[in-house]
Amino acid sequence: MYVGLDLGTSSVKAVLIDELQQVVGSAGVELSVARPYDGWSEQDPESWWQAALEAVDSLKAHHPKQMAGLKAIGLSGQMHGATLLGSDDRPLRPCMLWNDVRAAKQCAELQRAEPAFNARGGNLVMPGFTAPKVQWVREREPDVFAAISKVLLPKDYIRLKLTGDHASDMSDSSGTLWLDVARRDWDDALLAATGLDRSHMPRLVEGTEISGTLLPGLCRRWGISGTPVIAGGAGDNAAAACGIGAVTPGSAFMSLGTSGVLFATNDRFSPNIADGVHAMCHALPGTWHQMGVILSATDSLNWLADVLKMSPAGLTGSLRDVEAPADVLFLPYLGGERTPHNDADIRGAFCGLSHNSDEAGLTHAVLDGVAFALRDCKRALEVGGTSIDRLTVVGGGSNSGIWLKIIANVLKCPVELPEDGSIGAAMGAARLGQVAAGQSVSRVFAAPNVLKVIEPEPELAEAYEAAYQRWLRFYPAVKSIY
Numbered sequence: 001m002y003v004g005l006d007l008g009t010s011s012v013k014a015v016l017i018d019e020l021q022q023v024v025g026s027a028g029v030e031l032s033v034a035r036p037y038d039g040w041s042e043q044d045p046e047s048w049w050q051a052a053l054e055a056v057d058s059l060k061a062h063h064p065k066q067m068a069g070l071k072a073i074g075l076s077g078q079m080h081g082a083t084l085l086g087s088d089d090r091p092l093r094p095c096m097l098w099n100d101v102r103a104a105k106q107c108a109e110l111q112r113a114e115p116a117f118n119a120r121g122g123n124l125v126m127p128g129f130t131a132p133k134v135q136w137v138r139e140r141e142p143d144v145f146a147a148i149s150k151v152l153l154p155k156d157y158i159r160l161k162l163t164g165d166h167a168s169d170m171s172d173s174s175g176t177l178w179l180d181v182a183r184r185d186w187d188d189a190l191l192a193a194t195g196l197d198r199s200h201m202p203r204l205v206e207g208t209e210i211s212g213t214l215l216p217g218l219c220r221r222w223g224i225s226g227t228p229v230i231a232g233g234a235g236d237n238a239a240a241a242c243g244i245g246a247v248t249p250g251s252a253f254m255s256l257g258t259s260g261v262l263f264a265t266n267d268r269f270s271p272n273i274a275d276g277v278h279a280m281c282h283a284l285p286g287t288w289h290q291m292g293v294i295l296s297a298t299d300s301l302n303w304l305a306d307v308l309k310m311s312p313a314g315l316t317g318s319l320r321d322v323e324a325p326a327d328v329l330f331l332p333y334l335g336g337e338r339t340p341h342n343d344a345d346i347r348g349a350f351c352g353l354s355h356n357s358d359e360a361g362l363t364h365a366v367l368d369g370v371a372f373a374l375r376d377c378k379r380a381l382e383v384g385g386t387s388i389d390r391l392t393v394v395g396g397g398s399n400s401g402i403w404l405k406i407i408a409n410v411l412k413c414p415v416e417l418p419e420d421g422s423i424g425a426a427m428g429a430a431r432l433g434q435v436a437a438g439q440s441v442s443r444v445f446a447a448p449n450v451l452k453v454i455e456p457e458p459e460l461a462e463a464y465e466a467a468y469q470r471w472l473r474f475y476p477a478v479k480s481i482y
Contacts, residue, residue: 292377
């Protein structure tokens with residue numbers, strides 16, 4: 001038996017699978033995000049651990065016999081979060097999350113001071129990444145900075161609680177900006193740019209390697225007879241790739257969650273900094289990947305649902321079948337944007353509102369706007385030399401058939417819906433646990449069964465192409481006003 005733990009922004013998910021990767025059980029515990037100021041996004045690291053305990057406790061309560069034979073736990077998590085620990089391994093402050101954009105000023109300063117962030121870090125210095133956040137703390141909270149003993153990524157704080165050790169994997173560590181992505185090792189010059197050194201960093205392992213073993217007290221708590229190993233694991237998107245078998249060069253998938261991601265697997269380090277593409281290590285040794293990332297995918301729909309006092313499912317359920325693009329345009333930049341703009345200051349907007357604009361029309365505009373932003377990501381990947389001919393989709397947004405139809409037509413490529421797209425990252429983490437426990441890579445990382453393929457429709461795709469060309473003029477217009 002194997003457990004995959006996925007620390008998301010809105011919840012912690014746990015999945016228990018058997019040797020044949022059949023799901024025995026799953027559990028989820030919700031998390032909350034604090035936004036005390038515009039552009040800030042924080043969580044208490046201890047809330048992650050309590051949620052992880054509750055999720056695995058649920059697996060133990062409902063499947064005690066299977067949990068007794070647990071062999072490995074794999075970890076997946078939201079990337080980039082600055083989890084700052086003191087010498088006692090306790091958090092020094094709330095964790096600044098991946099969608100926290102307060103460090104825009106520090107980004108420009110770091111990029112000027114150390115150009116190697118682009119050459120070796122492989123990514124534009126964006127506010128969402130870890131290094132600028134720590135630089136912000138260095139400048140604005142010097143007492144906290146002076147007390148830092150270790151900087152961990154969110155899922156690696158859970159690892160610390162599971163094993164008592166500081167470790168991280170290559171894929172997640174790529175998102176700190178302190179990793180030499182091609183060499184898969186910490187970069188001393190990049191660390192020094194933010195006043196840190198290797199002593200502040202966790203030990204590095206590949207995602208398929210053993211990073212430690214489960215502490216005895218937790219083995220007793222969960223009724224486990226042996227001592228499970230803890231796999232290196234992966235950042236959430238690399239883990240999702242493992243969950244759907246996107247581990248060979250040329251494979252690709254889309255994650256339609258809080259954020260939106262287009263992910264393509266490569267056989268080499270392939271940066272495209274000019275268009276805001278993320279180039280990072282994959283979870284498997286000797287592989288890398290590119291990502292285009294938008295900050296507000298389902299988050300845009302959740303925002304609208306909150307404003308209109310409805311549920312997201314209620315909003316999408318109010319739509320009839322899509323036969324044309326929405327009359328209203330929506331810019332989904334509620335908290336800034338990454339690919340392709342790297343703009344922490346831009347904010348969202350509607351354009352074309354009329355007396356006839358209702359909740360269905362606004363919902364349609366939001367779905368279109370997110371799809372157009374994902375098209376921007378696809379275009380950025382193509383400029384970087386990566387061609388995407390079809391996509392597997394995972395994440396909560398994949399439950400909306402209308403949204404998938406819109407995306408297929410906007411991106412002009414077939415979209416494959418797996419039988420279960422809701423636990424992609426957790427499944428990927430569990431699969432990494434299988435390899436760490438001794439199973440072969442070729443056996444573990446199979447593609448899932450496809451439930452449905454959504455094909456683009458020529459006439460609708462043509463209409464969406466015209467709408468996308470109009471939408472491309474929206475960002476510079478809003479930027480000039482904002």
